[in-house]
Amino acid sequence: MLLKDRVIRKRNIIQHHISSSIWSSIKEEFSVITDNTFWLLGNGEEINFWNDNWCGSIMADHFNVPNHLRKFLSSTVRDYIFNGQWNFPPQMHQHLNNLVCLVQKVTIPLEASQDKLLWKHSDTGELQLNEAYQFKLQQFQDLNWAKAIWNSDIPPSKSLLVWRLMHNKIPTDENLKLSESSAAFYLYG
Incomplete structure (x- = not known):
């Protein structure tokens, strides 16, 4: 059985745990993949009329179908x-x-063919590893200051101190009180 068949059922990612070193990463990226693909119409057998992007938009989105009802739209x-x-x-x-x-x-x-799921950001429509890497790389900010503080000439302890200062993560009394109240909320609701 293919990994795809084990993790996707009825076009939805399964919610239970699979013992795999990559499963949590796949789960996190599933929505990215569905948001950046579209269907090329062939015979129409693989394409959900309402929930797949095949005509420029997802019909359920276009007509504001509530999320809890979308699973019932199976045509x-x-x-x-x-x-x-x-x-x-x-x-x-x-x-x-x-x-x-x-x-x-x-x-x-005119001639029946299989439906094809295509990647929007590719000339061929196929998702290649290099294109996936470039796509994910674009999502990260270019932090020029990071190169200045995370430098082989600066001891890591000093780099960490500067990073914590920049992100307001220094353990001051005020920040510690905030952390305590957050911890109490998670523990006691």
Whole structure:
């Protein structure tokens, strides 16, 4: 069984613990991956009509569907295609005309093929390790001052002291009182 099959069920990341050295990191990045991918329509069998990004936005977001209801929206894009044409129930035309107009901008392929999940930040659509690294690297601030205080010429104890000063983490009476009240809140609610 593939790792993907063990950690993703019905397009949601599982919540129970898996004994793995990388599981906690995968769990933390799952939303980053889903936020930065989109589906290229093939036959529509793999794409959730409401919860996947396949027409420029996620339909559930577009129509402000509450999060607790989204898990019940399980129809696929394929459910709305018949003989190579979009086919919506009359109720959708009547009440969600905006949705029908949005969907009809997406071209249905002439030949059936598999749906493809594509990475937004790649020319090919594939997520390569180098591209993932560059994407994550962009998220970190460039802290020029860090190079000045974390320097091989400065003892680490002095660098730590400067870092603590810059982040207001020096154990002053005031900061210790704040820490005590935070600890009490976590212990006693």
